[in-house]
Amino acid sequence: MAKVLVVEDDVDIRGLVETRLRRHGHRVVSVGSGEEALTAIAEKGTPxxxxLDVLMPGMDGLQLLRTIRLDPASAGMQAVFLSGRIQESDIEAGRALGATYLTKPLVLSALVNAVDAAADATPAVAAATW
Structure with missing residues (x-):
């Protein structure tokens, strides 16, 4: 299955997402901030x-994805946004980055389906430490 990086500042949601994705066979690394995500990618490679949670203290999910994709090795990484923001402008901002945009409250089956579809849409990225 896929190597998945979960970036969510809410500990409970992060735990739910990580548990559900692991149950579906994905290899998961989860962190609580954009800065921690960049460190995880530097240490483990591109997932x-x-x-990505959209609203987080410090670096938000949209900014994080833009930053990750500046590296040519990560430019094609697929993303799924999670957000409590349901304004059309927010959804369009996520989709403009080529990501799936899911709203909270989270439907875990929809998230798993979105991750599976995103994983199928991209070739596997070499990252031995995942």
């Missing part, structure tokens, strides 16, 4: 898919 196949990133699940």
């Amino acid at each position: 196949d898919v990133a699940v």
